[in-house]
Amino acid sequence: MPRYNPATIEPEWQAYWDKNRTFAAPRLPKEGAEKFYALDMFPYPSGDGLHVGHPEGYTATDIVCRAKRMQGVSVVHPMGFDAFGLPAEEHAIKTGEHPRVQTEKNIATFRRQLKSLGFSYDWDREIATTDVDYVRWTQWIFLKLYDTWFDKEQQRGRPIAELTIPDDVKALGVDFARQWVDERRLAYQSSAPVNWCPALGTVLANEEVIDGKSERGSHPVERRPLRQWMLRITEYADRLSSGLKKLDWPEGVKALQRNWIGRSTGAEVDFKLAPGDSPGAKSDSPGAKSEFPEKPADGVLRVFTTRPDTLFGATYMVIAPEHPYVERLTTPEQAAAVKKYVEAASFKSDLDRTELAKDKTGVFTGSYAINPVSGEPIPVWIADYVLISYGTGAIMAVPAHDERDFEFAEKFGIEIKAVVDPGDKVSAEERAKVLAGKRVSPEAGVAINSGEFDGLPTAEFKKKITAWLAERGVGAEAVNYKLRDWLFSRQRFWGEPFPLAHELDDDGKPTGHIVPVPEADLPVDLPHLDDFKPPGEPVPPLEKAPEEWLYPVIDGVKCKRETNTMPQWAGSCWYYLRFLDPKNQDTPIDPEVEKAWMPVDLYIGGAEHAVLHLLYSRFWHMVLHDRGVVASPEPFQKLVNQGMILGENNEKMSKSRGNVVNPDDVVREYGADSLRLYEMFMGPLPDSKPWNMDGVSGVYNFLGRAWRLVVDERSDELVLNQAVTADEPTGEQLRVLHATIKAVTEDLDKLSFNTAIARMMEFVNFFTKESARPRACLEPFVLLLSPFAPHLGEELWRLLGHGDTLAYERWPAFDEKHLKQDTIELPVQIKGKVRAKITVAADADQAAVLAAAKADPKVAELIAGKEMIKEIVVPGRLVNLVTKG
Numbered sequence: 101m102p103r104y105n106p107a108t109i110e111p112e113w114q115a116y117w118d119k120n121r122t123f124a125a126p127r128l129p130k131e132g133a134e135k136f137y138a139l140d141m142f143p144y145p146s147g148d149g150l151h152v153g154h155p156e157g158y159t160a161t162d163i164v165c166r167a168k169r170m171q172g173v174s175v176v177h178p179m180g181f182d183a184f185g186l187p188a189e190e191h192a193i194k195t196g197e198h199p200r201v202q203t204e205k206n207i208a209t210f211r212r213q214l215k216s217l218g219f220s221y222d223w224d225r226e227i228a229t230t231d232v233d234y235v236r237w238t239q240w241i242f243l244k245l246y247d248t249w250f251d252k253e254q255q256r257g258r259p260i261a262e263l264t265i266p267d268d269v270k271a272l273g274v275d276f277a278r279q280w281v282d283e284r285r286l287a288y289q290s291s292a293p294v295n296w297c298p299a300l301g302t303v304l305a306n307e308e309v310i311d312g313k314s315e316r317g318s319h320p321v322e323r324r325p326l327r328q329w330m331l332r333i334t335e336y337a338d339r340l341s342s343g344l345k346k347l348d349w350p351e352g353v354k355a356l357q358r359n360w361i362g363r364s365t366g367a368e369v370d371f372k373l374a375p376g377d378s379p380g381a382k383s384d385s386p387g388a389k390s391e392f393p394e395k396p397a398d399g400v401l402r403v404f405t406t407r408p409d410t411l412f413g414a415t416y417m418v419i420a421p422e423h424p425y426v427e428r429l430t431t432p433e434q435a436a437a438v439k440k441y442v443e444a445a446s447f448k449s450d451l452d453r454t455e456l457a458k459d460k461t462g463v464f465t466g467s468y469a470i471n472p473v474s475g476e477p478i479p480v481w482i483a484d485y486v487l488i489s490y491g492t493g494a495i496m497a498v499p500a501h502d503e504r505d506f507e508f509a510e511k512f513g514i515e516i517k518a519v520v521d522p523g524d525k526v527s528a529e530e531r532a533k534v535l536a537g538k539r540v541s542p543e544a545g546v547a548i549n550s551g552e553f554d555g556l557p558t559a560e561f562k563k564k565i566t567a568w569l570a571e572r573g574v575g576a577e578a579v580n581y582k583l584r585d586w587l588f589s590r591q592r593f594w595g596e597p598f599p600l601a602h603e604l605d606d607d608g609k610p611t612g613h614i615v616p617v618p619e620a621d622l623p624v625d626l627p628h629l630d631d632f633k634p635p636g637e638p639v640p641p642l643e644k645a646p647e648e649w650l651y652p653v654i655d656g657v658k659c660k661r662e663t664n665t666m667p668q669w670a671g672s673c674w675y676y677l678r679f680l681d682p683k684n685q686d687t688p689i690d691p692e693v694e695k696a697w698m699p700v701d702l703y704i705g706g707a708e709h710a711v712l713h714l715l716y717s718r719f720w721h722m723v724l725h726d727r728g729v730v731a732s733p734e735p736f737q738k739l740v741n742q743g744m745i746l747g748e749n750n751e752k753m754s755k756s757r758g759n760v761v762n763p764d765d766v767v768r769e770y771g772a773d774s775l776r777l778y779e780m781f782m783g784p785l786p787d788s789k790p791w792n793m794d795g796v797s798g799v800y801n802f803l804g805r806a807w808r809l810v811v812d813e814r815s816d817e818l819v820l821n822q823a824v825t826a827d828e829p830t831g832e833q834l835r836v837l838h839a840t841i842k843a844v845t846e847d848l849d850k851l852s853f854n855t856a857i858a859r860m861m862e863f864v865n866f867f868t869k870e871s872a873r874p875r876a877c878l879e880p881f882v883l884l885l886s887p888f889a890p891h892l893g894e895e896l897w898r899l900l901g902h903g904d905t906l907a908y909e910r911w912p913a914f915d916e917k918h919l920k921q922d923t924i925e926l927p928v929q930i931k932g933k934v935r936a937k938i939t940v941a942a943d944a945d946q947a948a949v950l951a952a953a954k955a956d957p958k959v960a961e962l963i964a965g966k967e968m969i970k971e972i973v974v975p976g977r978l979v980n981l982v983t984k985g
Contacts, residue, residue: 102818104807106771110891114215122907123220128696129174136173137697138165139676139736141705141713145181145206145228147191150213151753152761152775152791153745157704159776160742160785160853162219164702166887167848169220170911176697178225178679179214181207185668186300186316189594192632199594199632203230213763217772218890220907225682229596229671234678236623237688238670239599241720243616244727246287246600250335257286257335257726278613286332286723287588289614293422293488294328294587295449297321301634301641302591303328309449323422323446326638329598329664331586333719337361340583340718348738350786353710360711362582366406367566368392369496369575371417373399373429374468374477390573396492401425401469401480404491404580407501408569409561411473412550413519414496415509417480418462420488421445429480431466438463438482445484453484460485460508471496472574473551473565483508489584499540506540520558521545586716588667593632593641595665597624604651604658615654624661640664672713673720676700676735691731698732707741714739740851743788745779750790761791773889774800780853780888799857803892805864806885810878810896820899821873829874834918836866837877841914844884853888860885875900880912928953929980930962938979946973953979 117123129135138161143154165177188199188206195202207228214221227234248257260281269280282288295304299319303326308315333340341361344354370392396402401417419425421442430438441463445453462483469480485504486495499509500518509516516537522545523531533539535548544558553561569575599622603613617624627642627649634641642650642663651660674688680697681689714736721735746752747759754760766775777799782789807813812821829837840863847856863881867873879900886893886906897906921942926949928936936958940949950973953959963983970982 102811102815103813104804104811104892106773106803106891107768109895110216110218110767110772113891113894114218116894116905117220117907118215118223120905121224122905123169123177123222124224125176125178125222126174127693133172133174135697136165136168136175136702137680137700138168138175138177138702139679139700139704140179141703141709142180142182142672142675143210144185144187145183145203145210146187147202147206147209148755148760149206149209150763152763152766152779153753155217155763155775156745156779156785157706157740157742158214158217158219159779160740160851161702161704162776163780163853163887164848164851166220166890166907167911169908170883170887170906172910176225176680177221178227179219179221179223180225180227180675180679181210181229182668182672182675183207183228183230184595184671186302186592186594189592189632190300192594193634196632200230203228216767217763217776220890225679227675227678227682229668229675232623232625233685234671235596235625237678238596238666238674239617239622239624240619240688241674241724242287242596242666242670243599243619244729245331245720245723246285246616248286248723248727249281249284250286250332252335255339257723259727260285275612282614286335288330288332290328290330290585291325292328292330292587293323294326295321296324296326296638298636301636303587303589303638312447312449312452320447321449323448324638325422328587328589329662331588331719333586333716334581334583336719336722337363337581337583338579339722340715343718343722343734347734347736349736350739350741353707353714353739353741356710357715360583360715364406364580364582366404366578366580367408367569367575368402368404368492368578369408369411369472369569370396371401371403371469371472371478371496373401373480374470392570392573392576401494402492403494403496404578405496406580407498407562408565408575409547409550409553409556409558410498410501410519411471411496411565412547412553413498413500413517414471414478415499415515415517416478416497417469418483418486418495418497418508419465419480420486420493421482421484422488423482423493425494426465426482429465429467434464434466438465441482448484450487450489453487457485460504460511462508462512464512472569472572479514481508481512490582491580500534500537501540501542503540503542517549519547519549521548586719588670589664590667591634591638591640592665593626593629595667596670597626597642597665598662599624600662601652601654601659602662604660608658610660615657615659617654621654669713669716673717674724676703676717677724677730688729691729694729695731698730699735699737702738702740703736704740704742706744710741741786743784743786745782746788746790748791748793753791766796770796770800771803771891773803773892777803777857777888781857783854785851785853802861802864803889805868806860806889807892807896809864809867809873810882810899818899823871823873824878824900825872825874827872827874829877831918831922833867833870833874833877835921836863837880838914838916838918841880841884841912842919845911845914848887857888860888882906883909883912924976926953926976927978928956928959929978930959931982932980935959935962946975949973949975949979953981 140158140161165175168175183203188203191202192199247260249260249263251258265277269277295309297304297314297319300314304314309321312321313319314321341358341363462481465480465482467480468477471478497505499505499516501520518535518537522534522541522543525543534541547553547556547561566577599617601615603611603615605611627645640663677689681693684690717735724730725733749759751757763775774796778796781799810821812819840859843859844856882893882896894906923939924942925937925939927934928938936956938952938956940952950971966983966985969984972980
């Protein structure tokens with residue numbers, strides 16, 4: 101019997117689409133046509149395959165793309181795989197199998213699962229970040245970063261060749277000039293304190309550390325200095341922040357990015373270290389005019405403060421445990437205590453040290469610094485609530501006007517000196533506590549205990565003290581960011597090799613000079629290794645590479661390759677560009693192609709990527725824009741975050757919780773169209789929703805009813821239902837059809853997939869009851885349904901007599917004239933209870949509606965001989981008659 105059987109229908113249409121390359125996009129949008137670039141945040145191909153949470157966003161973009169093609173839009177919709185990273189390498193360590201082998205197996209599984217769900221991807225454009233050809237262009241982009249410096253005046257990146265070296269720098273010699281240039285590159289080396297995880301054998305970013313342990317595997321993490329490659333993303337902080345204004349992104353995501361960038365204005369101030377260690381030492385306030393130096397002089401602690409008006413209240417200083425002056429400032433008497441404290445701090449994450457810290461800890465260095473406005477010596481402490489990654493890694497502590505400083509000062513018995521009188525902005529009692537140093541007052545007010553500046557309002561004082569500091573060369577107006585330069589090294593094997601090498605002298609020792617690999621020699625592929633295990637110390641596995649790979653000769657210079665690898669973020673920073681021109685061997689993307697398709701018109705993915713992936717991608721894109729590689733200033737114009745699909749126990753799906761649902765199982769039982777439809781019907785796309793197999797069964801039944809609208813299940817053959825006719829539709833049938841077209845079209849524009857499905861369900865319910873179902877109504881409905889349930893749509897379209905795929909059929913249009921109802925049905929209430937229903941003209945006035953109600957036989961019988969108290973007509977809704985007795 102020809103019952104609805106997705107197991108038969110779906111593989112046939114998937115094979116058809118593959119064979120005919122149905123969804124292959126043109127190199128450039130069709131002339132005169134609107135373009136639409138839809139993108140999913142591509143998956144990491146794990147060994148577990150997809151679970152039902154993955155296809156939610158993919159289904160949403162697919163529905164939109166299918167509808168857009170039918171609306172005459174040129175659509176590009178690609179898919180690929182973010183395939184470098186720790187899981188494949190961990191598997192290699194356990195099994196000895198090369199990460200590429202496992203990665204390609206996983207990709208094959210993901211590709212099969214994605215195709216089984218009927219997504220209309222252009223598979224000709226498939227890429228994986230591990231493809232050697234893709235690695236080539238990732239390395240090419242890194243060399244562009246290495247060859248770029250940021251011009252602060254022009255606020256853009258420029259080629260290193262356009263960087264003018266000052267004459268006084270040149271005079272110090274070639275090596276010094278080269279170092280001066282290297283310090284200004286967007287890609288540079290630094291010895292930075294990092295999160296080192298011995299168990300994983302790699303450095304982790306702050307966000308990959310939770311409660312002092314690695315996010316993956318929950319292994320202990322410690323802080324230690326290590327030579328790293330860094331990317332100067334901070335130079336683009338202003339552009340990254342201001343550029344958000346023009347993007348159609350969720351406001352929550354924009355706020356997260358702005359907070360991550362953390363722009364704040366204030367002043368940088370220099371505190372000289374006190375001569376000796378005597379607390380009685382005092383220095384005269386600076387008097388001579390001088391320039392504020394670009395970098396602090398030796399023996400000076402530079403701080404950034406948003407409250408320079410509180411300088412007179414700075415009663416101590418704090419440096420981070422990783423600050424380079426720790427050893428210098430620590431007196432012999434304090435050495436043991438300082439060493440113990442710094443070691444303990446190395447095992448805490450930044451989050452533990454700041455937001456989660458319930459108790460302030462610290463240790464006195466034994467040294468002092470001079471307050472530049474008062475000349476008074478103030479003690480220098482080490483405390484882990486100050487981070488080396490924020491500002492300068494040192495702060496001036498004003499306990500009367502900062503909560504953290506207040507808690508620290510109270511605990512360690514440090515002076516608390518009020519320098520801002522909040523006045524009547526707080527109660528008299530609170531003001532008294534502030535002035536007595538017993539309560540924090542972050543409020544603005546007027547200056548007190550601030551010498552010649554007493555009585556100045558806070559805003560005015562800020563300007564005057566900043567100018568005063570600048571005139572004396574000990575301070576300057578400054579902008580600071582929470583955003584730190586991007587730590588771009590990983591001590592792992594399974595990642596992109598850096599296209600750089602270190603020059604060696606005749607004795608085989610590094611000269612300090614970096615040698616870029618010529619573009620003609622890219623890609624630098626990973627060497628063969630038999631042993632993938634980390635050495636157990638911060639040394640990359642690539643140190644074990646064969647000598648012929650490790651020690652190349654580049655342009656006649658003997659070198660040692662960089663053995664750190666790039667992080668997994670590298671490949672995902674620019675994949676959206678390569679999708680548009682994946683076979684190009686001359687450049688990562690043809691400028692004509694990029695200009696035609698970019699930016700991405702719809703980007704859907706999880707909220708977990710709200711900051712890092714999106715920020716990193718925008719940064720790379722801005723650099724490529726500055727260097728003329730791309731014309732578009734931003735990569736992603738519209739962003740949508742899909743909600744999480746939870747397990748049936750309302751918890752996040754995970755193997756450990758045992759609540760993972762494999763889409764293969766759902767497809768096997770109910771079909772891909774049912775899975776797609778259910779995921780869109782669960783609720784609004786951005787909301788989190790619990791999985792429920794009963795819900796899948798419900799939409800499967802709906803698709804069966806849609807099937808039976810067209811197919812005669814009583815026949816032994818696949819034939820049209822006898823109710824399908826060539827007759828002209830009735831007025832009501834046209835009204836239902838056009839109302840459905842209008843609603844579904846508008847809901848798609850709003851990405852309101854659940855309400856669009858509800859509208860189609862109403863259509864099916866209506867026409868199931870109709871004895872005649874005109875083709876003129878069924879064919880447009882099948883086209884509306886097809887983006888949501890593409891296999892069923894194709895099958896019904898063919899059964900209705902059409903030979904080819906419906907993928908490019910014209911999207912149905914609605915006509916307003918058919919949306920007007922000729923008649924409407926109204927309930928008639930007597931004493932508030934519905935007793936009958938009447939049909940009246942849609943434009944009938946109250947008198948006509950009332951007459952029709954009273955004329956209804958049932959109503960007439962119920963009100964006969966009774967006194968009428970009230971006659972209520974609610975236009976378009978109901979009639980209510982209230983009688984006495």
